[in-house]
Amino acid sequence: MRQPKIAFIGAGSTVFAQNLLGDILSYPELRGADIRLLDIDPVRLATTDTVARRVARELGATPGISVTTDRERALDGADYVINMIQVGGYKPATVTDFEVPKKYGLRQTIADTLGIGGIMRALRTVPVLLDMSRDMERLCPDTLHLNYVNPMAMNIWALYRQSPIKTVGLCHSVQHTAGELASDLGIPVAEIDYLCAGINHMAFYLKFEHQGEDLYPKLLQIAEEGRAPKWNRVRYEMLRRLGYFVTESSEHFSEYVPYFIKERRPELIEQFGIPLDEYPRRCESQIASWETLRARLEDDTEKVEVKRSVEYGSLIIHSMETGLPRVVYGNVRNDALIDNLPEGCCVEVPCLVDRNGLQPTRVGGLPPQLAALMQTNINVQALTVEALVTGKREHVYHAAMLDPHTSSELTLDQIWALVDDLLEAHGEWIPEQFHRRKPVGV
Template structure:
């Protein structure tokens, strides 16, 4: 596989595609790759195609780049499929995920992983990913599907239940948080040795050391002192209570648990600096700056900086092409489908998606068996796994009742709303999503 065929699905995400292209083409062994850019938005696809050419020239690569709105053409014979789509976009889907719950007094920060926002995102996303996987089964059955799409755990789990396509979910929370903690401690991140495990957006550093010395006492001192970055108060508070540091950001984590966003408790929101409606703000800023960014990216005279990112995608491709072994963090099923005995994390359910270190070489993704994790961490993860399990069950069986069950068991939703409110909220969300949710789930098996 000297010149791998790489399909980038959702390539209209220009900045993310630019970063991944720079990572991939920066490897001499991948500089001649056959890159297929696919998106349903021709305008954004055109911009990414131009950016791809500029990235290639910047790193001295000579890839074959094809831009197409024909998904089958992009997937045909692909060795690797990188997925970065957002089904429904900011408008109408994400706006709906935020505005409808607000009518019931339910406030969110990011709403792309758990909670009613995460549930709805899964309902509209997994069917599209599955449709793509059916194409992969026909056109590139031996491909490795690199999924960057949220809600990560529900997407990985939903696909594992319904397609044989090999999929690994990739996130940057592990490496980003390690860097943030290194800054808090004043230690270069490359000198820190860590082991992390759990579920996506709720994995914890089981080991965090510098030259063999445990760094947790220093992190705990910071937490107890209160002298922590304002934007990270939630995670340091959870460190105080659990004894371990979680990978995903405070704005995400604050809506995975019932402790920080409570109606009538504005003091909590202020004390822990919880950024309500954070994701819509980011989206509006990106939309507002798109025209200026597009002009800059398309200007051949404007400098285009290409730096290697912390994303794992290019490392996986390079290791599988060259055989160079690496360890990355990937989201896979807790009980591997290869028939090998035992779970990756012993005290989490057989059938759930977990985030663990994985060895990568020519043999592909080889997850690490962690064993048991601290019981308080497993218990907290289980509250999120409950929601994931019921959402996936709704998707696989078409039983609409499980959507209500998922929302009913969501920690934040249950802390804010009573059962009648939860049922009515799900009804409203399904109605307003319309065709974005499969017809079978809109009609479902529940009595309307």
């Protein structure tokens, strides 16, 4: 059996790379894969190289492992490209996305998917992804690009509009949330049958059953009786209001809607357990513990832990290589997949994968209240993508104006001033065309 060539872009994300490598190399058919590890940070890259070889030894696998800071070398002839980059890093980019809006009284939790933080992350990320795609068009035109980079929907939508490379966006919110709900109900997740659809981080379980029994009445009972865990109160509240459970975590979801994070209603933060500035706290904690973790990962005297993750990447590669059919959830272009969401936008739907590749399945129409809520997020995605495709700065303002959370907290003048401040603060991380300011009304 042939061995696939798999490029890891952003392999300096050592722990995530370790999980994906463990998944891939655990399959006998993939244990001889040609693994190319790429990162712009040679120190982090060296750590991942060490970890990759330890994982391979632990699994009895014999992959070809190469490391490089040369993107063309990593991409040349690759069958699969796994992308996990973060453009601008935690510092300065993510810190800027939090600290500048905070001066306007606009608070966030994660800021990587929607909102003003998601818009800015798209502006600095999509151009880099597109540049990579141009390299793929030359060096591996038949590759499958497996994107784990946020903001997922904006990235995938923009790439579909500008590159012919086959791309799918992968997330773990569907499978993670299914596991959380199974735990709340005391049912093994493997016994639950579900169907999910929507947009990334705002998909909903249209069906959630156990041995033919609809589990929604039991979930609604948890919500009505106030038994939802504090960290998950936002989603259980939305279940009460909409009748369906959303896939993304409560801390994420709270900043996609105008209902929960309000400077003038601080009691809501306590009531719904919303962790403001959650992502910076996580990053600071990871930075503080990195050297200790790195030493442990590189220590040959310590047993390296290899266990299967819930990520879809290895399942897709294995099914395409062996023909074993599976269903995964992927973020793809809406080509008549969901009737009441815009054609061409990025949707998250079940996808059949086998030797014929990734095949998204048609869902049809969503409950109207769900489609309407998703549309409020799609508006922001669409205008951000339009800004990226056309280079028009005015569409950045328009995207921010329509963002549910931003528009519920700030006036129009404040929104425009905030966009100006963020574009200036991000400097070289944002494409030059977005630094050309036009007066209001032009």
